Amino acid sequence: MLLDVRDLHVRYGRVHAVRGITLTLGAGQVVAVVGANGAGKSSLLRAILGIEKTSGGSVGYDGTDITRWSASERVKNGLVLVPEGRRIVMTLTVHENLLMGAFNRRLDAAVHSEIDGIYDRFPNLAARRDRLASVLSGGEQQMLAIGRALLAAPRVMMLDEPSLGLSPILSAEVFEHIASLGRDRNIAVLLVEQNTQRALELADHAYVIELGRVVSQGPAEQLLSDHKLIDAYLGHGEAKAGHSEQQRPVR
Numbered sequence: 001m002l003l004d005v006r007d008l009h010v011r012y013g014r015v016h017a018v019r020g021i022t023l024t025l026g027a028g029q030v031v032a033v034v035g036a037n038g039a040g041k042s043s044l045l046r047a048i049l050g051i052e053k054t055s056g057g058s059v060g061y062d063g064t065d066i067t068r069w070s071a072s073e074r075v076k077n078g079l080v081l082v083p084e085g086r087r088i089v090m091t092l093t094v095h096e097n098l099l100m101g102a103f104n105r106r107l108d109a110a111v112h113s114e115i116d117g118i119y120d121r122f123p124n125l126a127a128r129r130d131r132l133a134s135v136l137s138g139g140e141q142q143m144l145a146i147g148r149a150l151l152a153a154p155r156v157m158m159l160d161e162p163s164l165g166l167s168p169i170l171s172a173e174v175f176e177h178i179a180s181l182g183r184d185r186n187i188a189v190l191l192v193e194q195n196t197q198r199a200l201e202l203a204d205h206a207y208v209i210e211l212g213r214v215v216s217q218g219p220a221e222q223l224l225s226d227h228k229l230i231d232a233y234l235g236h237g238e239a240k241a242g243h244s245e246q247q248r249p250v251r
């Protein structure tokens with residue numbers, strides 16, 4: 001397994017946000033993590049990246065125990081996160097934001113040809129290459145965040161609610177790009193989404209988490225057909241659809 005998370009715990013003082021989550025992700029696989037607000041999804045991803053302290057459990061990556069590695073070592077080795085809220089730098093241009101993604105590499109011809117590849121993939125970014133990122137629409141910002149993460153040469157890309165605040169058309173576009181990561185580039189994807197329906201349609205395997213624990217898991221197709229489960233834990237996946245990121249608390 002490329003990613004092997006075992007019995008992971010995250011605590012914020014008295015809040016026990018992640019309570020013993022075990023999950024695996026194989027090379028080229030798309031695995032979804034779904035669950036309601038506050039379930040612990042972002043905490044889980046942040047802990048896997050190493051930017052949130054864990055209070056128990058382990059993270060294995062490509063056969064190595066990386067639990068004690070710093071986040072930058074993890075990124076250098078191809079484990080990246082597109083965070084909730086994207087974290088685009090609005091005062092930099094589109095191109096400068098992309099270059100930031102390659103911070104851990106030498107800016108050689110290979111990087112520049114990858115940037116050209118990203119512009120080919122996302123023509124809206126190419127057209128705005130020298131504009132400030134603040135002119136981009138929400139969907140374009142999400143694509144910039146994905147493009148930036150691609151420049152870190154990921155083997156595992158974790159995405160935290162990439163469709164948040166996007167119109168259905170833009171989120172469909174973003175989901176299509178995510179699907180192509182696994183399909184065309186053999187990048188394994190760990191996808192956190194509140195749009196349960198979409199996430200399950202895209203994923204090979206899925207985990208449902210509630211209050212920091214895995215309450216169900218299986219082939220995504222199987223979970224998708226389990227209406228009782230969807231009703232019980234998830235609503236119908238559009239819960240945050242009209243919810244723009246500006247309204248979300250800054251943590």
Ligand SMILES: Nc1ncnc2c1ncn2[C@@H]1O[C@H](COP(=O)(O)OP(=O)(O)OP(=O)(O)O)[C@@H](O)[C@H]1O
Nearest residue numbers: 012015017035036037038039040041042043044251
């Ligand atoms: N920095 C923090 N300090 C204290 N509590 C936190 C912190 N970050 C998250 N929490 C709490 O931990 C729990 C899990 O939060 P987390 O953000 O991981 O959930 P989530 O599943 O990503 O939710 P959402 O769908 O709203 O993004 C929540 O109860 C939240 O209030």
Ligand SMILES: [Mg+2]
Nearest residue numbers: 041042043084
């Ligand atoms: Mg979250």
